[in-house]
Amino acid sequence: KQEVTQIPAALSVPEGENLVLNCSFTDSAIYNLQWFRQDPGKGLTSLLLIQSSQREQTSGRLNASLDKSSGRSTLYIAASQPGDSATYLCAVRGGGSQGNLIFGKGTKLSVKP
Amino acid sequence: EAGVAQSPRYKIIEKRQSVAFWCNPISGHATLYWYQQILGQGPKLLIQFQNNGVVDDSQLPKDRFSAERLKGVDSTLKIQPAKLEDSAVYLCASTQPSGFLSTDTQYFGPGTRLTVL
Numbered sequence: 001k002q003e004v005t006q007i008p009a010a011l012s013v014p015e016g017e018n019l020v021l022n023c024s025f026t027d028s029a030i031y032n033l034q035w036f037r038q039d040p041g042k043g044l045t046s047l048l049l050i051q052s053s054q055r056e057q058t059s060g061r062l063n064a065s066l067d068k069s070s071g072r073s074t075l076y077i078a079a080s081q082p083g084d085s086a087t088y089l090c091a092v093r094g095g096g097s098q099g100n101l102i103f104g105k106g107t108k109l110s111v112k113p
Numbered sequence: 114e115a116g117v118a119q120s121p122r123y124k125i126i127e128k129r130q131s132v133a134f135w136c137n138p139i140s141g142h143a144t145l146y147w148y149q150q151i152l153g154q155g156p157k158l159l160i161q162f163q164n165n166g167v168v169d170d171s172q173l174p175k176d177r178f179s180a181e182r183l184k185g186v187d188s189t190l191k192i193q194p195a196k197l198e199d200s201a202v203y204l205c206a207s208t209q210p211s212g213f214l215s216t217d218t219q220y221f222g223p224g225t226r227l228t229v230l
Binding site: 031034046053091103106 | 117153154158161215218222223226
C-alpha cells in the first residue's frame with residue numbers, strides 16, 4: 001500500500017530565504033509525482049508535475065526533483081515571499097489501471113515579512 | 114475557461130441528518146473525482162467517474178455515502194445519515210484523460226466544508 005510522508009509538517013521562514021520541502025513515498029511504481037498548493041478555503045492548485053521518467057521540473061522560483069529509486073522528492077522554493085504562505089501537498093499517481101492520486105498530509109509554510 | 118464549481122461552500126448539520134454536495138466539472142472533462150479531506154490530512158479519493166460510469170468507489174463508505182453523475186456532466190455526493198467523523202472538506206476534481214496517466218493533471222474545485230454537530 002502506497003504511503004506518502006511529508007516533512008516538516010510546518011515551517012516558518014523569513015522573507016527572502018530559500019527553502020526545501022521534502023516528500024517520501026514507499027512504492028516506486030508510480031506514473032508521476034505532483035506538488036500542489038492549497039490556500040485556506042480554496043482548492044488545490046497544481047504547481048509541478050514530474051513524470052516517473054523525469055528527474056526534475058522547474059517553474060519560476062520553484063524546482064521539484066524526483067528520485068524514484070529512493071522514493072524521495074523535494075520542492076525547492078527560491079527567494080521566498082509572503083505570498084508563498086500556504087500548505088504544500090505532495091501526491092503520487094500510483095500504479096494500476098486507474099493510477100489514483102495518493103496524497104501526503106502537507107507542509108504548512110509561513111513566510112514572514 | 115471556468116474552473117470546477119462546487120456548492121454549497123459551507124454546510125453545518127446535526128448528526129444523523131442528510132446532506133448533498135454538487136459539483137460542475139470543467140467543460141469537456143470526462144473524468145470526475147470526489148475527495149474527502151479531514152483537517153490536517155491530505156485528500157483521500159472517495160469515488161471516480163468516467164463520463165457517467167463509476168470507475169473506482171473502493172474507498173466510498175457505501176452504507177452512508179452515495180454519488181451519481183447523471184448525463185456525464187454534473188455530479189452530486191450525498192451522505193445519509195451523517196456522523197461526526199464525516200466533518201471534512203469535500204473536494205471535487207476533474208480531468209480530460211489524454212491516454213497517458215503520466216501527464217494527466219487534475220483540476221480541483223474550492224471544496225465544501227462540512228461540519229457535523
